[in-house]
Amino acid sequence: MAEVAARAGVAKQTVSNVVSGKKVRPETLAKVNTAIAELGYKPNLVARSLRTGSTSTVGLFVPRVANPFYSEVVEEVENVLVGHGYNLLLATTRDDPDYTRAHLENLAARSVDALLVAGDNGVEQQLPMLVDAAFPVALCAWEGDAPTTLPVVSIDYEHAGFLAGRYLRDLGHRNVAVIADLPAHSPRVRGLRRAFADDGLAIDDRQVFACTRDDAAGGFAAGSAALEADPELTAIFATHDVLAVGAIESVVRSGRRVPDDVSIVGFDDISQVGQIQPALTTVTFPKREMAQQAVELLLRAVDSGRPPTNVLTLLRPTLTIRDSSAAPRATG
Amino acid sequence: MAEVAARAGVAKQTVSNVVSGKKVRPETLAKVNTAIAELGYKPNLVARSLRTGSTSTVGLFVPRVANPFYSEVVEEVENVLVGHGYNLLLATTRDDPDYTRAHLENLAARSVDALLVAGDNGVEQQLPMLVDAAFPVALCAWEGDAPTTLPVVSIDYEHAGFLAGRYLRDLGHRNVAVIADLPAHSPRVRGLRRAFADDGLAIDDRQVFACTRDDAAGGFAAGSAALEADPELTAIFATHDVLAVGAIESVVRSGRRVPDDVSIVGFDDISQVGQIQPALTTVTFPKREMAQQAVELLLRAVDSGRPPTNVLTLLRPTLTIRDSSAAPRATG
DNA sequence: TTGAAAGCGCTAACAA
DNA sequence: TTGTTAGCGCTTTCAA
Numbered sequence: 048m049a050e051v052a053a054r055a056g057v058a059k060q061t062v063s064n065v066v067s068g069k070k071v072r073p074e075t076l077a078k079v080n081t082a083i084a085e086l087g088y089k090p091n092l093v094a095r096s097l098r099t100g101s102t103s104t105v106g107l108f109v110p111r112v113a114n115p116f117y118s119e120v121v122e123e124v125e126n127v128l129v130g131h132g133y134n135l136l137l138a139t140t141r142d143d144p145d146y147t148r149a150h151l152e153n154l155a156a157r158s159v160d161a162l163l164v165a166g167d168n169g170v171e172q173q174l175p176m177l178v179d180a181a182f183p184v185a186l187c188a189w190e191g192d193a194p195t196t197l198p199v200v201s202i203d204y205e206h207a208g209f210l211a212g213r214y215l216r217d218l219g220h221r222n223v224a225v226i227a228d229l230p231a232h233s234p235r236v237r238g239l240r241r242a243f244a245d246d247g248l249a250i251d252d253r254q255v256f257a258c259t260r261d262d263a264a265g266g267f268a269a270g271s272a273a274l275e276a277d278p279e280l281t282a283i284f285a286t287h288d289v290l291a292v293g294a295i296e297s298v299v300r301s302g303r304r305v306p307d308d309v310s311i312v313g314f315d316d317i318s319q320v321g322q323i324q325p326a327l328t329t330v331t332f333p334k335r336e337m338a339q340q341a342v343e344l345l346l347r348a349v350d351s352g353r354p355p356t357n358v359l360t361l362l363r364p365t366l367t368i369r370d371s372s373a374a375p376r377a378t379g
Numbered sequence: 380m381a382e383v384a385a386r387a388g389v390a391k392q393t394v395s396n397v398v399s400g401k402k403v404r405p406e407t408l409a410k411v412n413t414a415i416a417e418l419g420y421k422p423n424l425v426a427r428s429l430r431t432g433s434t435s436t437v438g439l440f441v442p443r444v445a446n447p448f449y450s451e452v453v454e455e456v457e458n459v460l461v462g463h464g465y466n467l468l469l470a471t472t473r474d475d476p477d478y479t480r481a482h483l484e485n486l487a488a489r490s491v492d493a494l495l496v497a498g499d500n501g502v503e504q505q506l507p508m509l510v511d512a513a514f515p516v517a518l519c520a521w522e523g524d525a526p527t528t529l530p531v532v533s534i535d536y537e538h539a540g541f542l543a544g545r546y547l548r549d550l551g552h553r554n555v556a557v558i559a560d561l562p563a564h565s566p567r568v569r570g571l572r573r574a575f576a577d578d579g580l581a582i583d584d585r586q587v588f589a590c591t592r593d594d595a596a597g598g599f600a601a602g603s604a605a606l607e608a609d610p611e612l613t614a615i616f617a618t619h620d621v622l623a624v625g626a627i628e629s630v631v632r633s634g635r636r637v638p639d640d641v642s643i644v645g646f647d648d649i650s651q652v653g654q655i656q657p658a659l660t661t662v663t664f665p666k667r668e669m670a671q672q673a674v675e676l677l678l679r680a681v682d683s684g685r686p687p688t689n690v691l692t693l694l695r696p697t698l699t700i701r702d703s704s705a706a707p708r709a710t711g
Numbered sequence: 712t713t714g715a716a717a718g719c720g721c722t723a724a725c726a727a
Numbered sequence: 728t729t730g731t732t733a734g735c736g737c738t739t740t741c742a743a
Contacts, residue, residue: 048720058730063722072728092488094720097429097735104468111454113650118450122443125471129478134485136436137469139457146461153466156424263654292654299656318445322595322624323655324631380736390714395738404712426736430719 048088055082066090096158104134105345106154106162108170110142115289115317116334120165120188123338131346133160142169151176158182161345165338167191168231183348183355187341188334190234193359200341200360207330207364208238211284211312214328214366216242218374220282220310223250224273226266226294229257232286235314239284258290266293267300274301280309281375288313288320291327295371310372326369333362380420387414398422428490436466437677438486438494440502442474447621447649448666452497452520455670463678465492474501483508490514493677497670499523500563515680515687519673520666522566525691532673532692539662539696540570543616543644546660546698548574550706552614552642555582556605558598558626561589564618567646571616590622598625599632606633612641613707620645620652623659627703638705648699658701665694 052059055078064071065079082088096102107124109117125135136159138150147170154162161183164170167190170177177184178196185198193199215223223243227236240250256273258265266285270293274280283298285291291313298309305311305325313320313329320327340360348355384391387410396403397411414420428434439456441449457467468491470482479502486494493515496502499522502509509516510528518531525531547555555575559568572582588605590597598617602625606612615630617623623645630641637643637657645652645661652659672692680687 059720060722060731061729063720064729067722070728075728089484089488091429091490091720092485093425093429093434093490094735095722097423097425097719097737098721098723100735102425112444112457113447113451113454115445115447115450115651118447118453119445121450121453121469122445122471125444125469129470134489135469137453137457137467138461139454152421153424156421157466158423158425263651267654289651292651296654296656296658319447319595319621319624319651322599322628324628326628391736392715392738393713395736396713399738402712407713423736426719427738429721430736430738432719 048090051079051082051086051088054086055079100158101160101349102134102158103132104136104157104159105342106136106138106150106159108138108140108147108150108162108164108166110140110166110168112137112139115319116188116287116315116332117165119318119334120338123335124163124342127339127342133346140166140169142166144169144172147173148176151180155181160349161185163187163341163345183345185341185345185355187337190231196357198344198355198357198359200337200344200362202332202337202364203361204232204234205238205241207314207332208235209242210238210364210366211235211314211330212239212242213245214368214372215282215284215310215312216246216248218282218310218372220375221248222277222279223254223282223284224277224280225250225255225284225286226258226269226273226290227255227286228261228290229255235286261289263289263293263296266290267297268293270294270297271301274298274303274309282310282312282372284312284314286314288315288317288327288329291329291371292320292323295323295325295327305371306373307376310375312372316367321369325371328369328372329367331365331367333364337362380422383411383414383418383420386418387411432490433492433681434466434490435464436468436489436491437674438468438470438482438491440470440472440479440482440494440496440498442472442498442500444469444471447651448520448619448647448664449497451650451666452670455667456495456674459671459674465678472498472501474498476501476504479505480508483512487513492681493517495519495673495677515677517673517677517687519669522563528689530676530687530689530691532669532676532694534664534669534696535693536564536566537570537573539646539664540567540618541574542570542696542698543567543646543662544571544574545577546700546704547614547616547642547644548578548580550614550642550704552707553580554609554611555586555614555616556609556612557582557587557616557618558590558601558605558622559587559618560593560597560622561587567618593621595621595625595628598622599629600625602626602629603633606630606635606641614642614644614704616644616646618646620647620649620659620661623661623703624652624655627655627657627659637703639708642704642707644704653701657703660701660704661699663697663699665696669694
């Protein structure tokens with residue numbers, strides 16, 4: 048920069064002004080620009096960051112990237128950030144409080160401008176640190192009790208579960224099983240139960256199968272267990288789509304058909320499940336809208352230099368009916 | 380830092396030595412550490428980066444994150460980086476040379492320590508810039524002609540296609556269609572063709588269907604077109620799994636069955652396709668090994684301060700046979 | 712082993 | 728509008 052200034056016959060400050068687009072007399076601007084071009088000068092953003100304390104970088108915490116739900120969130124967050132001229136520093140928490148804390152300290156030391164936390168697993172314990180962070184923090188896809196001290200962009204998980212439950216109930220299903228990632232997804236299960244309870248029907252604890260693994264294999268195992276426990280089963284609600292995919296397999300392997308014998312309803316509407324056989328009926332989670340709103344909330348705070356507006360935004364989930372669900376067969 | 384030094388009664392330099400784990404007399408160390416604890420001192424990594432020119436941050440370019448192949452790569456890259464104490468700056472190129480260039484300049488200005496580029500689409504044009512970068516660059520999942528100037532960790536795509544082709548040929552399939560993302564995936568198609576050519580069989584251009592969309596819907600459309608063009612079709616090779624999922628749907632929708640009427644073979648072995656119905660036969664791409672090796676290659680270069688060893692590493696793809704493929708029905 | 716001084720490249724604040 | 732000065736927080740250099 049000093050070289051550029053010397054070559055253009057101006058002060059470093061003037062070069063700085065040119066680079067950051069401040070007001071400069073046109074002829075000075077031209078001189079500086081040619082000097083920049085001739086020397087191939089590129090500003091050093093680390094130095095700028097040290098001086099200004101801001102890095103144009105936003106951190107994002109997700110439990111895992113190779114989970115279709117979160118990979119879509121990551122993609123959308125990056126989209127929005129790039130649109131605003133920000134960078135994405137991605138960290139996976141693995142649902143592990145220790146990882147989360149280590150990453151948090153690292154981000155703080157690197158002075159990121161903001162942090163978005165997606166998913167609540169393993170993060171609850173770090174909430175005090177998040178609140179005290181020197182930069183704006185927002186939470187999204189938060190299913191547990193939302194802290195009142197931080198802005199949250201999420202959906203009403205209980206209502207989302209209710210949508211699935213009401214749908215199955217109205218179709219006439221009575222022998223229903225739930226396969227769930229517990230305790231993480233209990234609000235979804237609660238919503239489903241409420242839908243049946245509204246009609247005087249109870250979903251027993253024995254109808255709820257917790258998955259030991261959070262992947263399709265876990266869904267397969269839980270689905271198989273559910274079918275064995277109640278061979279008369281006519282519907283399965285899986286608390287997320289990946290489990291639902293495993294559940295479909297368990298039904299098919301047992302010699303039953305979907306949806307003729309057993310209906311399956313999932314949760315999330317990850318991009319793949321609309322195309323599998325049978326196309327999955329699921330609760331659609333507006334992931335991209337969520338990511339967008341959360342990032343924009345943060346960037347507004349960054350730009351204004353004030354803490355983010357502390358709101359709880361709940362987007363509306365909807366039910367997307369495809370081919371994996373139908374009314375139960377009339378019991379001859 | 381000055382405060383800590385003052386409180387401990389030492390020079391700033393000594394504090395620096397303590398923080399970066401250099402040799403310090405035990406009693407001095409203790410004094411400094413208590414001062415650090417009392418003041419809650421946290422080193423400023425931006426300042427360190429300005430001084431040292433290194434940021435403990437590695438850039439990763441992927442075309443898209445919400446593509447199961449790349450999301451697995453991202454996850455593994457992050458894993459390895461965290462294991463080595465590095466951060467991940469993630470950028471999506473969207474297969475767009477302009478985005479790629481902009482991101483590249485940004486990373487350079489932020490002085491990342493290294494850059495890993497996954498996928499070649501839209502990146503070829505930036506190769507000269509990549510070669511000239513001030514930091515180590517490596518390429519992975521590179522399907523086009525690999526540049527000799529940069530290290531590459533990839534697989535032999537042509538051979539991978541050959542594996543799929545040989546398998547289908549040996550099963551006895553003769554009416555085969557290919558649905559492909561072209562021209563990106565032509566090596567895979569070439570390999571398939573070679574397998575058939577070895578047996579004196581030719582795969583005609585009319586049997587190759589280019590997808591207009593790079594998702595399951597594109598696979599569905601291409602699959603439908605293929606079935607219409609040749610109703611006697613007994614096998615479809617899709618150049619990646621997401622297309623294969625769409626192809627399965629097209630077969631089922633046409634009233635045929637997989638694999639009884641039509642076999643489907645995919646490519647990549649993304650984590651979902653082992654669990655769908657029918658479980659997909661596919662060419663397994665050792666993505667995580669690839670990511671690991673590429674990152675470690677880069678970090679070795681960073682640590683040694685020398686350019687990365689310029690090697691071409693080709694991992695071995697394998698064929699994973701599941702339920703979507705079988706011998707063609709004997710034509711009565 | 713420790714201390715003092717210098718400077719990484721930039722921008723905020725003020726003066727001209 | 729432009730130039731000067733100072734300093735962000737750290738590490739490198741050199742001297743004690």
